Amino acid sequence: MSKYDIVIIGxxxxxxxxxxxxxxxxxxxxxxxxxxxLAFGVSKSNSGIIHPGTQHSPGTLKGKxxxxxxxxxxKLAKELFxxxxxxxxxxxxxxxxxxxxxxxxxxxxDACGVPSLKMVTKAWLKKNEPNLSGEALAxxxxxxxxxxxxxxxxxxxxxxxxxxxxxxxxxxxxxxIVITNPGFEIITPKGNFSAKYVINAAGLYADEIARMVGxxxxxxCPRKGEEFLLDKKRENLTRHLLFPLxxxxxxxxxxxxxxxxxxxxxxTAEDVQDREDLSTTEAGLKKVLEGAKKMxxxxxxxxxIAYFAGLRPASGDDFIIRHEDKVPGFINxxxxxxxxxxxxxxxxxMVTGLLKQAGLNMKKxxxxxxxxxxxxxxxxxxxxxxxxxxKKDASYxxxxxxxxxxxxxxxxxxxxxxxxxxDGVKFRTRAQAGRCHGSFCTSRLMKILAEETKxxxxxxxxxxxxxxxxxxxxxxx
Amino acid sequence: xxxxxxxxxxxxxxxxxxxxxxxxxxxKDILLIERDLYLGGILNQCIHTGFGLDYFKELLTGPEYAxxxxxKIRSLPDIDISTRSFVVNLxxxxxxxxxxxxxxxxxxxxxxxxxxxxxxxxxxxxxIPGTRPAGIFSAGLAQRLINIDGxxxxxxxxIIGSGDIGLIMARRFTLQGAKVKAIVxxxxxxxxxxxxxxxCVEDFGIPMYFNHKVSKIHGKDRVEKxxxxxxxxxxKDVSGTEVEIxxxxxxxxxxxxxxxxLIEMAGxxxxxxxxxxxxxxxxxxxxxxxxxxxxxxxxxxxxxxxTADSELAGKLAAQYLRKTK
Numbered sequence: 001m002s003k004y005d006i007v008i009i010g011x012x013x014x015x016x017x018x019x020x021x022x023x024x025x026x027x028x029x030x031x032x033x034x035x036x037x038l039a040f041g042v043s044k045s046n047s048g049i050i051h052p053g054t055q056h057s058p059g060t061l062k063g064k065x066x067x068x069x070x071x072x073x074x075k076l077a078k079e080l081f082x083x084x085x086x087x088x089x090x091x092x093x094x095x096x097x098x099x100x101x102x103x104x105x106x107x108x109x110d111a112c113g114v115p116s117l118k119m120v121t122k123a124w125l126k127k128n129e130p131n132l133s134g135e136a137l138a139x140x141x142x143x144x145x146x147x148x149x150x151x152x153x154x155x156x157x158x159x160x161x162x163x164x165x166x167x168x169x170x171x172x173x174x175x176x177i178v179i180t181n182p183g184f185e186i187i188t189p190k191g192n193f194s195a196k197y198v199i200n201a202a203g204l205y206a207d208e209i210a211r212m213v214g215x216x217x218x219x220x221c222p223r224k225g226e227e228f229l230l231d232k233k234r235e236n237l238t239r240h241l242l243f244p245l246x247x248x249x250x251x252x253x254x255x256x257x258x259x260x261x262x263x264x265x266x267x268t269a270e271d272v273q274d275r276e277d278l279s280t281t282e283a284g285l286k287k288v289l290e291g292a293k294k295m296x297x298x299x300x301x302x303x304x305i306a307y308f309a310g311l312r313p314a315s316g317d318d319f320i321i322r323h324e325d326k327v328p329g330f331i332n333x334x335x336x337x338x339x340x341x342x343x344x345x346x347x348x349x350m351v352t353g354l355l356k357q358a359g360l361n362m363k364k365x366x367x368x369x370x371x372x373x374x375x376x377x378x379x380x381x382x383x384x385x386x387x388x389x390x391k392k393d394a395s396y397x398x399x400x401x402x403x404x405x406x407x408x409x410x411x412x413x414x415x416x417x418x419x420x421x422x423d424g425v426k427f428r429t430r431a432q433a434g435r436c437h438g439s440f441c442t443s444r445l446m447k448i449l450a451e452e453t454k455x456x457x458x459x460x461x462x463x464x465x466x467x468x469x470x471x472x473x474x475x476x477x
Numbered sequence: 478x479x480x481x482x483x484x485x486x487x488x489x490x491x492x493x494x495x496x497x498x499x500x501x502x503x504x505k506d507i508l509l510i511e512r513d514l515y516l517g518g519i520l521n522q523c524i525h526t527g528f529g530l531d532y533f534k535e536l537l538t539g540p541e542y543a544x545x546x547x548x549k550i551r552s553l554p555d556i557d558i559s560t561r562s563f564v565v566n567l568x569x570x571x572x573x574x575x576x577x578x579x580x581x582x583x584x585x586x587x588x589x590x591x592x593x594x595x596x597x598x599x600x601x602x603x604x605i606p607g608t609r610p611a612g613i614f615s616a617g618l619a620q621r622l623i624n625i626d627g628x629x630x631x632x633x634x635x636i637i638g639s640g641d642i643g644l645i646m647a648r649r650f651t652l653q654g655a656k657v658k659a660i661v662x663x664x665x666x667x668x669x670x671x672x673x674x675x676x677c678v679e680d681f682g683i684p685m686y687f688n689h690k691v692s693k694i695h696g697k698d699r700v701e702k703x704x705x706x707x708x709x710x711x712x713k714d715v716s717g718t719e720v721e722i723x724x725x726x727x728x729x730x731x732x733x734x735x736x737x738x739l740i741e742m743a744g745x746x747x748x749x750x751x752x753x754x755x756x757x758x759x760x761x762x763x764x765x766x767x768x769x770x771x772x773x774x775x776x777x778x779x780x781x782x783x784t785a786d787s788e789l790a791g792k793l794a795a796q797y798l799r800k801t802k
Contacts (some may be wrong), residue, residue: 233741276697279608306601308609383574384568387581394579399512399563407576422611435598440613443626457628462611466698469611471725474653475627 001192004028004167005360007184009174009209011038013046013150013344014336016157018199021348022355023164025362030193031158032186033179034173034205037424038466039154042203043312043341044427045278046150047227047267048258051339052089052142055093055246058111061319065272065343067113070144072345080156081374082148089145089241090120090129092136092295098245102140105245109142116143129239131296145241147259150341151427157415160372164365170420171464174202177212183329184213197329197360199351204275204313206334213327218320219333222275222311223250225267226284230303231435235261242295251338253291255299260379260430265292267310273366278309305435312337321347322356331355342357375413378404379430400448401441403434411445415452423463425449442469479584482506483794484573484740486564487592489518490780491771491787495590496556498791500708503799507556508584512563512573517543518594519617520780522624525645527672531781537743542780567743571767587801588766588794590734594789595733595772597642600694605637607694610701616642616730620649629653631726636660637691639667639674641778643730648659648677660685661705663712664767668732668780678695691727692719700727733776738771751775760790766797 006022008015011033019031028158033039050073056063060122077084093099102119106384109117118141123133125139158168169190177186177198186193202209207220230237235257261467266288287308292299293474315335331346331354335350356362378386378396390397406429416427422438425431425445432438432445446460446469454474461467485496488511496509502572515521520528523539530536533545550556559577566574571589572701577580597615615621620642622628632655636643647657660678665687667674668679686697686705691712693704693721707718735753737745746755746763753775754762760770770785 102565157718189524233738277691278697279606279695282604282692285604285606301604302602304601304604305599307604341553383581386565386576390576390579397563397576397580398578399560399565399576402512405563405565435599436596437601437615439597439599439618442614442618446626456627463698467611468699470622470628470630471632472629473627474623474629 001185001194002030004030004193004195006033006197006199006355007186007193007195007476008199008201009186011035011154011158011168011170011202012041012043012201012203013039013154013157013341014333014347015199015201015228016154016161017344017348018201018333018351019161019166019168020157021345021352022058023161023278024364024368026365027360029166031168032172032188032193033168033170034172036171036421036461038158038168038170039151039427040463042311042313043150043154045225045227045308046341047256047264048147048150048341049241049256050084050146050148051337051342052109053112054091054105054109054117054140054142055112055251055311055414056112058108058193060317061321062339062343063112065319065346066339067474068346069343070337073148073342074146076345077148077286080372082147082153082156082162083380084148085260086144086146086398087240088141088143090125090139090141091245092132092134092139093245094137096137099138101245102138114144117141129242131238131298132242133295133297147241147257149259153341155428156372156415160369161333162423163369163372171235174209174212176210177472179213179327182320189341197331197355197358198312199333201333203336204311206313206332207315210334212330213324213330215324215327215330218315220313220315220335222272222273222277223337224270224277224309224311225311226280226288227264227266227307228285228288228304229258229306230263230265230299232261232307234263234303237263237299238296244291244295253288255292255295262305267341272311275311278311278448280307280309284309306437319343319347321350324359327414331358375410375412375417378407400444401429401431401434401438403436404430406431406441408448411448412452415449419452421461421463422446422449422469478572479582481508481584481586482798483588483590483597484584484586485509485590485592486573487511487518487594487773488513488516488558488560489592489771490520490543490546491773491783492590493550494784495770495791495794497546497550497553498788499558499590499794500553501754502792502795504795506554508549509556510562510564510573510584511558511560512762514560516558516560522621524624528780531779532784539666564609564739567739568590569764571764572610575581581704588768588797590768590770590790591773592771593736593739593773595776596736598732598734600637600651600729602751604679605691605694608696610699612696612700612725613727613729614696616646616728619646623649623653629655631655632718633658633724634726634728635722635724636728636730638662638731639669639685640730640732641669641673643728644669644673644677646728646730647683648681651681651683656684657681658724661689661691662687663690663708672718694727700725703727705802706761714727733772735773735776737769737773742766759786766801768794
């Protein structure tokens with residue numbers, strides 16, 4: 001059995017942000033993920049918004065960690081070389097009553113410490129957000145809102161954590177936890193792990209993991225959100241992230257964009273029972289289009305090139321982040337729905353504090369590699385720079401994805417950094433994420449994956465075991 | 478920056494016919510740019526017959542049809558061919574930037590012919606709800622996997638839409654030992670050629686459901702089944718007609734759309750609905766000297782028509798070059 005100081009359960013943005021933060025210290029850490037790759041749970045369908053912290057009551061963990069997380073994300077983005085785009089957000093009021101509610105939102109935001117909040121007028125909106133509906137009366141402007149790629153963020157945290165000594169095990173599902181007093185033993189199909197401390201960052205399954213050590217006082221209630229992506233040709237649809245006034249359960253139908261430039265509309269918010277239900281619906285599309293068009297009337301459903309559904313791991317009104325005094329050494333990080341992506345770095349700091357309080361001796365390492373080696377994406381650089389790269393490495397000029405301009409080199413690099421599946425390649429490189437949906441590049445990507453991973457063609461999967469792309473190889477058997 | 482009289486983008490049937498025709502009409506400084514390793518384009522994976530009846534008065538397979546043009550173009554030393562070359566930028570002044578392994582190249586031709594073909598409409602463009610498991614392919618991708626890569630995508634197949642590639646793939650899967658369980662077409666009748674309906678579907682007893690739409694795709698990791706429902710004349714679901722069909726594979730064959738993102742980038746006036754250039758005359762665009770031919774101008778039923786249209790584009794480019802000299 002392998003022995004660790006800390007086992008983190010869950011390889012989403014929360015688990016990997018914690019792993020990266022802990023990798024500063026002289027502690028032995030392993031992260032266990034049940035899926036074939038990291039970010040394949042809740043994080044993969046995140047909208048990528050780094051929220052300013054405008055929509056939470058003062059005194060909540062959500063409000064506090066969101067504001068802190070927003071500032072930390074900007075700093076970390078520079079260390080980990082991820083593209084963070086500071087775009088700003090507008091919460092838009094369409095009625096006099098909504099305008100009054102905006103005032104309250106501003107007060108709450110100011111109290112939470114959200115910087116530079118400003119009420120803007122109809123005239124300001126007309127000038128600065130020309131495609132916004134003429135019906136808009138006013139908006140609350142939060143300049144610190146930004147966008148990031150949620151899955152690349154996870155991979156960046158993980159990669160940096162690994163280079164600082166953290167171990168990461170995928171396809172390693174925690175099936176049982178034995179309290180060994182002191183410490184824990186985590187039983188998985190890939191062997192058992194012993195640890196002094198366990199951090200439960202299991203997203204949709206956090207309640208099940210907590211139950212394994214006898215903690216039954218919260219339940220994760222998945223809340224489904226359907227999102228629709230528009231063609232990159234409509235990149236300039238809006239300048240800011242556009243929000244309606246929030247309701248009790250969600251932030252409403254937003255008009256945003258991804259950090260790679262696709263406008264995005266959604267999400268819906270629907271409580272569901274099934275923790276695996278990622279289906280989209282006709283009703284969802286209708287609802288999203290209606291909400292989005294109210295905000296930006298020129299949105300056209302023919303511009304939709306992709307859609308997906310995600311599940312928020314909701315549990316009550318606030319995050320649950322605490323050391324369980326009844327089970328010393330066990331820390332729950334649960335109910336991390338929005339603004340979880342934003343809050344993740346702040347959550348990591350908070351958890352580090354909880355570990356210290358719980359008695360873990362944490363000394364900083366002499367050498368901590370805070371920077372990550374940057375990878376290159378042709379789609380996000382000027383051609384002159386591509387030219388230089390291709391001169392250095394010829395295979396940057398070998399394009400495999402026609403819609404998103406992804407080279408064979410980027411695909412091989414993604415695999416070297418941990419991609420094992422077609423979705424893993426897509427999330428890292430954008431190959432298959434464009435308007436043709438992989439019609440052109442699937443065959444090319446499968447060849448590269450087979451070559452680099454030594455898997456047979458029939459072993460190449462979309463997202464792990466059971467999702468093989470083809471059933472038979474008629475040439476190699 | 479290299480200068481050329483004529484650049485042709487695309488080495489499928491359209492690009493090859495256009496380059497050869499331009500040469501025969503007097504253009505002697507031609508560069509043809511192809512993104513794949515080989516010339517021939519999509520014809521390479523169309524191993525069924527049915528090509529050439531009109532143009533050659535012979536029945537040929539796709540690769541045979543392509544081969545005649547490949548031999549011809551390779552015999553003309555004045556036509557330079559750059560394969561594995563991927564055009565990434567096109568400017569209004571017709572400057573073409575392309576990447577190939579080891580180099581980024583920029584070329585400015587006096588005349589430019591775009592022969593970039595078309596792509597398949599996707600499941601997402603027709604908004605089919607449900608999950609997103611493995612096992613959903615465009616019909617053309619499935620064709621490539623089987624005919625070029627020797628891989629069988631699935632064993633129990635449902636085909637959405639009755640475009641020609643879908644019909645041809647119904648036969649191909651059947652011949653490979655897979656079971657094609659249904660072709661589901663939202664319209665009253667097929668959008669494919671009659672001969673394909675007879676030879677690829679009826680001859681194999683494959684059920685076709687007209688006036689039906691796929692209401693949901695099911696399956697977590699791999700496709701497990703689909704739900705279909707009958708629709709009335711107003712495209713509304715007819716209640717009580719929903720059935721489920723078990724399958725591990727869904728092919729999407731719901732039409733083709735010209736691939737014209739490059740000319741759009743250059744500022745050519747576009748018809749947003751069809752994704753083709755707005756033009757009063759075949760092959761011409763709003764930019765003088767920039768021609769579009771073959772399936773990127775409009776989607777044709779027969780490759781023979783693509784060849785004829787593209788030969789005209791070669792001629793037009795030659796005329797344009799003579800006039801501007």
